[in-house]
Amino acid sequence: MLGIAAAVLFFIAFLINAADIATNDTFTSTNVMLIGLTVLALHVSGVGTGWGSRGRRR
Known part of the structure; x- marks a missing residue:
């Protein structure tokens, strides 16, 4: 999501x-x-990737 925001800011x-x-x-x-x-x-x-510090659940 932050990557898209960065692309929009660069375009502006x-x-x-x-x-x-x-x-x-x-x-x-x-x-x-x-x-x-x-x-x-x-x-x-x-930052903002949505992955927590928890590991994968099996």
Whole structure:
């Protein structure tokens, strides 16, 4: 789920940069890209995967 959120944030950053949309200082394409990288790092580290610390049940 976090991987999809990261992809959406990267796409928004691309649109802001490609369309040269004037935004305020908070939502620049670089800031949105950094938020996307943070979400991607959380996804890769295993946050939000749904797997608990319990093992498999047999």
